[in-house]
Amino acid sequence: NAGVTQTPKFRVLKTGQSMTLLCAQDMNHEYMYWYRQDPGMGLRLIHYSVGEGTTAKGEVPDGYNVSRLKKQNFLLGLESAAPSQTSVYFCASDGEGGFAGELFFGEGSRLTVL
Amino acid sequence: AQSVSQHNHHVILSEAASLELGCNYSYGGTVNLFWYVQYPGQHLQLLLKYFSGDPLVKGIKGFEAEFIKSKFSFNLRKPSVQWSDTAEYFCAVNAPPGGYQKVTFGTGTKLQVIP
Numbered sequence: 001n002a003g004v005t006q007t008p009k010f011r012v013l014k015t016g017q018s019m020t021l022l023c024a025q026d027m028n029h030e031y032m033y034w035y036r037q038d039p040g041m042g043l044r045l046i047h048y049s050v051g052e053g054t055t056a057k058g059e060v061p062d063g064y065n066v067s068r069l070k071k072q073n074f075l076l077g078l079e080s081a082a083p084s085q086t087s088v089y090f091c092a093s094d095g096e097g098g099f100a101g102e103l104f105f106g107e108g109s110r111l112t113v114l
Numbered sequence: 115a116q117s118v119s120q121h122n123h124h125v126i127l128s129e130a131a132s133l134e135l136g137c138n139y140s141y142g143g144t145v146n147l148f149w150y151v152q153y154p155g156q157h158l159q160l161l162l163k164y165f166s167g168d169p170l171v172k173g174i175k176g177f178e179a180e181f182i183k184s185k186f187s188f189n190l191r192k193p194s195v196q197w198s199d200t201a202e203y204f205c206a207v208n209a210p211p212g213g214y215q216k217v218t219f220g221t222g223t224k225l226q227v228i229p
Contacts, residue, residue: 033217035219040123040221041221042120042204042219042220042221042222043158043204043219044219045216045217045218048216058216059218090157090158092158102160102163103150103158103160103217105157105158105159106157107156107157108157
């Protein structure tokens with residue numbers, strides 16, 4: 001049972017390049033989230049999804065797009081990377097949309113934009 | 115919108131010292147409160163949570179937190195810390211303004227325990 005798996009774990013991009021982060025969960029969870037973690041700012045919600053085919057904006061959605069074509073996968077895309085998007089990205093899933101309270105996190109993806 | 119404040123950004127303690135990390139939230143209605151921990155190089159994991167009932171919540175590894183509604187606080191405590199408690203601790207909340215499906219995190223407190 002892998003839980004939440006993120007790929008890639010590390011990536012270096014040049015400004016203007018695009019990339020996609022993949023999050024996969026094997027717990028049949030409805031709810032999935034993308035957060036970014038920056039020093040001194042904690043975790044900030046980028047986008048989230050409450051089910052297959054649905055997505056919604058979080059606190060800091062600008063510059064990112066997401067898709068949830070399959071229940072188990074939640075993709076985070078950067079169309080034109082900027083240095084301000086250098087961060088550690090965490091995907092999380094939750095079986096009960098906050099009522100159960102436990103977010104299951106992936107191990108993170110460290111992105112550097114030069 | 116709901117928000118969470120953690121006023122201690124970096125705490126250094128000696129082993130066996132007692133720990134209390136502050137957490138305050140902004141919403142005045144019903145809230146769900148959480149503490150997550152991130153050990154060095156690892157992902158976040160749930161330490162404890164409060165939904166309702168007894169305001170004193172016990173979690174894993176000897177941690178506990180007390181919900182004080184009148185103070186909008188949910189402080190994390192441990193009577194005697196160990197070197198292995200070195201980690202970053204995040205308080206989090208979800209509440210109706212943001213929707214129960216969205217969990218808002220504080221900025222985190224880095225705890226360093228010196229042997």
